[in-house]
Amino acid sequence: MIYKSRDIIYFFDFDGTIFGLGNNFFGFPVRFIKNGPNLNPNKWDIRWNILCGRPKIDKPFIWLSCAVWGLRPTNIITYKHRFKKEFNSDVILDYKVEYMKSVLRGEQKEFLNVSKVFYIDSNLDVVCYINSRRQKYSFMAITIKDFIEENFNVFL
Numbered sequence: 001m002i003y004k005s006r007d008i009i010y011f012f013d014f015d016g017t018i019f020g021l022g023n024n025f026f027g028f029p030v031r032f033i034k035n036g037p038n039l040n041p042n043k044w045d046i047r048w049n050i051l052c053g054r055p056k057i058d059k060p061f062i063w064l065s066c067a068v069w070g071l072r073p074t075n076i077i078t079y080k081h082r083f084k085k086e087f088n089s090d091v092i093l094d095y096k097v098e099y100m101k102s103v104l105r106g107e108q109k110e111f112l113n114v115s116k117v118f119y120i121d122s123n124l125d126v127v128c129y130i131n132s133r134r135q136k137y138s139f140m141a142i143t144i145k146d147f148i149e150e151n152f153n154v155f156l
Contacts, residue, residue, distance in 0.1 A: 014052035053092035
């Protein structure tokens, strides 16, 4: 059973997870609008958000891609830089980890009173990386398969 509660937030990766087209930064608005999503979190009736490593300038295109296919994330959170800079995937993953920790510390005004966070990603290496950096925080990264089959621990 997918748990629905005001104190649980679900974050989904955008490129490889919802649309399943890999992490190619170029030409994505046309590809996403044309090909459509592989996963629609709306069907679980949960409070879900997009947390991705794309630069801030891509946020309108992410919103458009979601709007075209009827996806309704509560928020779209992008990487902290406006434009793509030279960065590696570890930097982006560390940003996502720190963002989820800041949500649990109550530092993000749009996510007050959240006690559990789940991050869903299609890449097992990403899931392992994020889970290895949880420390004492109540968040967990899970694969799409585990999310769909409901193989995760809501109690952390």
